[in-house]
Amino acid sequence: MTPEITSIDCTAFSYHIDDVGTDGNGFNLVYQPGNEHERKMFALRINTDVGVTGEYVDIGGFGENGPVEAQVRMMADYLVGKNPLARERHWSEIQRGFRKYDRMGLGPIDIALWDFAGKYHDAPIHELLGTYRTRLPTYASTYMGDQNGGLDSPAAYADFAEECLEMGYPAFKAHGWGGGDDQRDIDREVATVLELGERVGDEMDLMLDPACEYETFADALEVGKACDEADFFWYEDPYRDGGISQHGHRTLRERVDTPLLQGEHLRGLPLQTDMMATESTDLVRADPEYDGGITGAIKIARVAEGFGLDAEVHSAGPAHRHCVAAIRNTNYYEMAVVHPDCRGSRNLPVYAGDYNDDLDAVDSDGTVPVPDGPGLGVEYDWPFIDRNRLDYWEVS
Numbered sequence: 001m002t003p004e005i006t007s008i009d010c011t012a013f014s015y016h017i018d019d020v021g022t023d024g025n026g027f028n029l030v031y032q033p034g035n036e037h038e039r040k041m042f043a044l045r046i047n048t049d050v051g052v053t054g055e056y057v058d059i060g061g062f063g064e065n066g067p068v069e070a071q072v073r074m075m076a077d078y079l080v081g082k083n084p085l086a087r088e089r090h091w092s093e094i095q096r097g098f099r100k101y102d103r104m105g106l107g108p109i110d111i112a113l114w115d116f117a118g119k120y121h122d123a124p125i126h127e128l129l130g131t132y133r134t135r136l137p138t139y140a141s142t143y144m145g146d147q148n149g150g151l152d153s154p155a156a157y158a159d160f161a162e163e164c165l166e167m168g169y170p171a172f173k174a175h176g177w178g179g180g181d182d183q184r185d186i187d188r189e190v191a192t193v194l195e196l197g198e199r200v201g202d203e204m205d206l207m208l209d210p211a212c213e214y215e216t217f218a219d220a221l222e223v224g225k226a227c228d229e230a231d232f233f234w235y236e237d238p239y240r241d242g243g244i245s246q247h248g249h250r251t252l253r254e255r256v257d258t259p260l261l262q263g264e265h266l267r268g269l270p271l272q273t274d275m276m277a278t279e280s281t282d283l284v285r286a287d288p289e290y291d292g293g294i295t296g297a298i299k300i301a302r303v304a305e306g307f308g309l310d311a312e313v314h315s316a317g318p319a320h321r322h323c324v325a326a327i328r329n330t331n332y333y334e335m336a337v338v339h340p341d342c343r344g345s346r347n348l349p350v351y352a353g354d355y356n357d358d359l360d361a362v363d364s365d366g367t368v369p370v371p372d373g374p375g376l377g378v379e380y381d382w383p384f385i386d387r388n389r390l391d392y393w394e395v396s
């Protein structure tokens with residue numbers, strides 16, 4: 001019997017994180033002692049006539065995910081009555097249906113369909129994809145810099161890197177400062193790169209992700225040369241083109257030796273492929289939430305494999321772990337985002353079991369496991385989600 005989707009429901013909810021706030025422009029989350037930040041998320045369920053439910057709880061937003069949830073709602077009527085196992089068909093139809101939007105709503109739907117498939121076949125998703133590894137080498141990926149006594153200086157970043165090295169992390173990625181004219185300082189970015197190289201460069205792979213904060217190509221070039229000097233492992237999304245210009249990054253690649261990692265802000269497999277084909281990036285970004293689900297992220301990784309390039313999975317979460325487990329041509333799982341004084345901020349209370357993506361989740365060998373239960377392999381705490389409900393809709 002072919003299974004059928006009977007209904008889709010979505011719960012918007014929120015909870016509070018201590019000691020987190022935003023910097024100047026209000027776009028970046030940073031350490032802010034004493035502040036309480038309200039984090040909004042949503043939880044999606046795809047219900048079927050075989051008594052198996054595909055689940056997804058968003059972890060990527062770290063903020064308002066309303067537009068993504070709205071896109072999911074747009075596709076609910078299409079999905080009801082369909083075969084939940086026909087992922088490639090739905091991926092293709094929804095891509096087309098979202099052609100006027102950024103297609104971010106495809107990710108949650110596809111991840112929930114993969115969770116269904118895993119539970120239906122009684123296998124973890126990484127097995128359905130084809131397991132390559134079950135322990136994932138992990139890098140500590142920091143919060144953005146603050147001016148509140150946390151990651152507030154080059155030395156503070158280097159101190160934290162040493163602490164992460166001590167915990168077993170083989171690699172460390174700094175997000176620099178941003179958020180407004182009074183907070184951006186290219187000299188401080190350069191100093192952070194050089195200090196990290198000096199303190200831990202012999203023992204850790206180091207990465208820098210300015211998250212497109214640098215205002216000019218010249219700034220990107222200056223910091224890129226510092227990355228060369230400190231022998232960085234990669235340099236990611238440096239400047240204000242928004243991380244998407246093929247010409248800009250091809251030009252930057254000609255002048256900087258450190259491998260570039262672009263693609264986090266490209267939406268869609270053809271654009272990612274064009275970035276590779278035009279030699280505009282060294283490493284390729286793939287994210288199961290941003291790039292059309294596990295289906296989309298794995299397509300990007302397989303295209304990169306064909307180009308002889310590595311695909312680095314962006315951010316942390318159960319779907320992300322299954323992807324890293326099933327990609328040969330990848331280096332690290334991203335423990336995002338961590339901070340020396342802000343522990344537990346990524347230890348999401350949505351899991352009923354002991355699944356955890358925070359600083360202390362890594363083993364002393366610098367790895368995390370891939371979940372081994374059916375589907376995503378995590379159990380969601382629905383009583384918690386329902387207690388903290390802001391909104392709810394159901395389509396049947």
Ligand SMILES: [Mg+2]
Pocket residue numbers: 209211236237264
């Ligand atoms: Mg990034």
